[in-house]
Amino acid sequence: MQTVTVDLPGKRYDVLIEQGLLAAIGDLVAQQWSPRKVALVSDDNVAPLYQQQVEQSLVAAGFDVYRYVFPAGEASKSLSVLGDLARQMAAAAFNRDDGVIALGGGVTGDLAGFLAATYMRGISLIQVPTSLLAQVDSSVGGKTAVDLDTIKNIIGAFYEPDLVVIDPDTLQTLEPRDLVEGYGEIVKTAALKGGDFWQLIESIDSPAAIMVHSPELSARSIQYKADVVMADETESGQRQLLNFGHTIGHAVEALAAGDLRHGEAISIGMVALSQRFEAAGLSEAGVTQAITDRLTAVGLPTTSALLESDQVLAKVKNDKKNRHGHLNLVYLKAVGNPAIQSVPTAEIANFLQLK
Missing domain, CATH: 1.20.1090.10 (Dehydroquinate synthase-like - alpha domain)
Known part of the structure; x- marks a missing residue:
């Protein structure tokens, strides 16, 4: 397994890269977080592929998982979709001791990352990027944001994850x-x-x-x-x-x-x-x-x-x-x-x- 460590003044976290890591996601998350509620956020392209597998692994590791799905595409990086997700988390009584896992591509990472940054002024976040774009770029570095009309990433925050898990096997399901x-x-x-x-x-x-x-x-x-x-x-x-x-x-x-x-x-x-x-x-x-x-x-x-x-x-x-x-x-x-x-x-x- 290849590991890249991001060591910032206020945050230190690892980026793990290895084929097959998705199957071990529960154990990897358990090494970072104590048992808690987890908002597992994906779009409706990725959710049918990986959400159930990831949920089962997390549940086996002691986590209480809530699956959330939003429509795929840049249009979902919006305040309205952000609000919908936050309302669902509030209805499920998520609190500051709980966490968000962003499972998907760049839109998911940006949206779920900003959700974690702003829900109750910030709860724990883990990024699990499944697209090449997200794996090599957007999942690392703490940039989270939503768009405003056609202005990209204009509302956002720098919010670093606790862990980034990259499984190159997820690239096999991508269209060329x-x-x-x-x-x-x-x-x-x-x-x-x-x-x-x-x-x-x-x-x-x-x-x-x-x-x-x-x-x-x-x-x-x-x-x-x-x-x-x-x-x-x-x-x-x-x-x-x-x-x-x-x-x-x-x-x-x-x-x-x-x-x-x-x-x-x-x-x-x-x-x-x-x-x-x-x-x-x-x-x-x-x-x-x-x-x-x-x-x-x-x-x-x-x-x-x-x-x-x-x-x-x-x-x-x-x-x-x-x-x-x-x-x-x-x-x-x-x-x-x-x-x-x-x-x-x-x-x-x-x-x-x-x-």
Whole structure:
């Protein structure tokens, strides 16, 4: 079993990675928590696959399990769904000594994580991500949030889990598109890290190769993110590097209205941003092509007609990372050498060549 430890000033927890861990979830949780009520939260795609198995394991370990299911999709990352879940927990008399387990992909992790962060001002949380995107990115680092209309993750909290359990076997039930989506975040992280990690993804040229290397891809991605988060938990400095591709990517994702997955939008955002910085002479020649090659090798999109929309600029300007009239844009001087460029919001249209 591979273990990545996240050691923060106010919190220390492990990320466990091994095939077959889901079958042992009850014992793993019992090593962290005393017997208590557990809200087991999943969407209606994941629940039929794993909720019963996880419930049985938890019950055998002495936990009182309440299963909660919400409709799959980004639209469920909302205050209304959050309220529904909180009402159900209140009706079941959950208190501060109880806990939430997020079993599912990124939407589940964000929603159930924010539920744990806010219910009675915070109860215990464990993340059990079942998608590649969640396993390599969103389940680690404590970011929890819901959307407001089309503004992603605008209402949220930093709330670290007590444990993250990653079983790569859950990837076998993903549709190819959903598997590949998560690889967009892996390319992002490998481009930031460079070195051996970048060399590893240079050898990956198909969804099948992603599956073969998924434990190592998860471990390397999580270790990089853990190192960054331990240096900057609340995104005041170095953690902003993890936003590479996200400013434009989030804008395109919002305009796509569900037609693009998150990882697909981030892939488009990375390429679009890299093109701008390379054209400006701030990135070395060939960076954009190197990233494009790794994305197209597994079938991820690298451009979109939505980039030509008049609404992209408005979305970019409204990005939650807009601070004091400036946007901090993450780019690569070279693979493995990230940097941050602060651009006044008033100049962002010219800088990014947006309408």
